[in-house]
Amino acid sequence: MNHRVLGNLLRISRCFENYRRQQIKDVDIYPALQLFVSYICRHPGCIQENLVEELCIDKTTVTHHLMRLEEKGYIIRKVSEEDARCRLVYPTEKAIAIMPQLHDTYVTFYDTLFQGLSEEEQQQVAVLAEKLYHNVYGLIKK
Numbered sequence: 001m002n003h004r005v006l007g008n009l010l011r012i013s014r015c016f017e018n019y020r021r022q023q024i025k026d027v028d029i030y031p032a033l034q035l036f037v038s039y040i041c042r043h044p045g046c047i048q049e050n051l052v053e054e055l056c057i058d059k060t061t062v063t064h065h066l067m068r069l070e071e072k073g074y075i076i077r078k079v080s081e082e083d084a085r086c087r088l089v090y091p092t093e094k095a096i097a098i099m100p101q102l103h104d105t106y107v108t109f110y111d112t113l114f115q116g117l118s119e120e121e122q123q124q125v126a127v128l129a130e131k132l133y134h135n136v137y138g139l140i141k142k
Contacts, residue, residue, distance in 0.1 A: 009132075016109055023105045027098055028072060034102055036065050037074055041091045041099050047080070048087050056140060069095075 020031045027034065039054060040046065051062045066089065069075045074095040080086035114122050 012113065019109050020105055023108075024098075024101060027101065029069070029074065033065055033069055033074075036069060037091065037095045037098065038102050038106075040069075040075055040089050041095055044090050045088045048077075048089060051089070056137070 017031045020034060024031075024034060029037065035055060036051065039051065043050065048059075048062055048066065051057065051066075052059050055062070057065075066075065066077060070077060072094075073092055076090050076092060077087045078090065080088050114125070117125070
């Protein structure tokens with residue numbers, strides 16, 4: 001078994017987190033919360049359960065992070081009119097205002113990560129990463 005693959009994937013993830021932290025130090029939320037803001041801005045009105053599923057983060061942590069973002073004025077949560085058990089999450093103007101900065105950081109990191117790879121190689125990485133994700137997702141869905 002090649003343990004270097006997992007090690008490299010984890011190192012890439014840590015590099016991404018460190019890079020985001022460096023590039024967005026003027027934003028008053030740490031990288032994990034930036035991920036939430038980015039998702040919520042791209043999916044306004046999503047339910048909290050979507051964040052659990054899409055970001056692979058447990059319900060308790062999602063609730064805690066959303067409370068922090070709400071306190072800081074980045075999101076608002078509303079009870080769904082269709083299902084009172086569901087909370088819909090919306091970005092505020094404050095969240096929308098930082099999206100260009102978040103987006104630029106992601107694009108720069110992505111472009112650097114795939115530098116020197118052909119379009120075909122980039123597509124292969126995308127397909128393989130998706131397969132790897134689906135292989136391990138079942139471990140946390142028990």
